[in-house]
Amino acid sequence: MRIAFQGTSGAYSEGAAQRAWPGIETVACEQFEHVFASVAEGRTSHGLLPIENSIGGSIHRNYDLLLEHDLPIVAETELQVVHHLVALPGTEISQIRRVCSHPQALAQCESFLRSLSNVEIVATYDTAGSARLIQEQNLTDTAAVASARAAEIFGLSVLKAAIQDYRDNITRFLLIARDPQPLGQPDKTSLVFALPNSAGALFKALSVFALRDIDLTKLESRPMRGRPWEYLFYVDLAAGRADVRCGRAIVHLAESARWVKTLGSYARWSEAAMRPFGAEASMDVSTV
Template sequence: MRAANERVRVAFQGERGAFSEEAAIKLLGEEIELVPRPTFEALFTSIDEGASDYILAPIENSLAGSVHRTYDLLLERTLHIIAETIIPIAHHLIGCPQASFDDVRVVESHPVALAQCERFFAAHPHIKRVVAEDTAGSVRRVIERGDPAYAAIAGERAARVYGGRILREHLEDHHENYTRFVLLSSEPRVVADGDKLSLVVRLKHRPGALYYALEPFARRAINLLKIESRPVAGQPWQYRFYLDLQAKMGDPELDAALAQLRERADEVRFLGCYRSAQRTEKERF
């Protein structure tokens, strides 16, 4: 049993200085204990292994789209969404302390980060790009190597953590670049003033199944915020649908819609009811 004065442990994928670390601190504050995990698989087993109390996982980027591995692992583990946060993604070119931009010949980073900086690479064709596991780990390796010819693309936090030098700021092609993260717990928790509901639904394989599943929500003016389909492992051409709804638990209209959904679907799994990040930001500022 954990002592009352022990810090809450939050696991994230990547190394210190990653965007996920920044998101965890934004959501829960500086007083948490951060638990880096090397892969998504290691991240999603961290609670069961006793390494963390919560998991923070990226679920969607405004440019790259959904993080499919997160969706798939959500079903493999019995985890529940209890909160979410959104952070802006700003990509910087980070070198070792003595480097200058003219020295750089090789840049490494996560493949998504590299893909979001196409204009930079088009303008500097002599710079070779190298795919790496994560953004922050790329900065760490650049600093350890100490070669001015090598740089990394990552966030400002990674530069501070590892003592790197920012050689160029805002390399991203689009400045409106955001990633949404969800906080996962092994125990369900319905937030009293939660206004966002996440479900996963498996439908009958017949014409109109998706329409009939969503119709009870549309008829009651319950807003569908997002829908994502993922294949069912081992059953070709069968799919589950992840739904985000703007709704509050206890609403009679929601209860009626969910009751109809359960009648029309083969499986309905409740993932969580929590406060939307957009609402939290509006109230904060």
């Protein structure tokens, strides 16, 4: 089993994959598009994508890419994000003139970063990549905001630990594959649909779930390209695709929606349900 992720070794996505499915092999990709390509072309069996963060919100690029590709979601996982200020060993905080990281990570550590004086904040494409840059270029005046794992991998020290503004900083990830074979028993389904531009259209769409007592765990709107101020809606339902209510709701939705696409049906993630990868892969696929 090989899981593609976006970023450099030491990225949060890689950490999430290794924690949820211990022993799997991970493959670093430069961009989210490459994660999709890697799975589509069979170079990896799976790809792991961050989809939302409890502070920053959705990673919209991945919602867009899920729609563009036909790679079903087969599992989800979550990771507690703990950002550290990391630098070359022996560096003092007073020597730091530049802090670099991904804009999301920088935003999540805003209070701490504002407390530093005479420091330039630099947005990069990558948390772990910023740590690597410091090692590769031997930057003694630069720190990165990155994970403890990234610091370890690139031989950096933690100057200041747990610098994020909020403790409850959790990222949710989706696992995609070529085959819609879920790991575990699906009790959650992700859909995307487009609605006619008429009054009450969204209300009618949501009625197909409410009338069947299906809970929505997430609703996200995204602009439709080429149609300013029209939206696509991404929803997560607390019901597996094999649940008869779910199937009926989707058929009902299709009556009024312009179109509906199922992005996948998968098991809701829980710490308790964590199992070795192989064990999960062989479970309960008959129900899907």
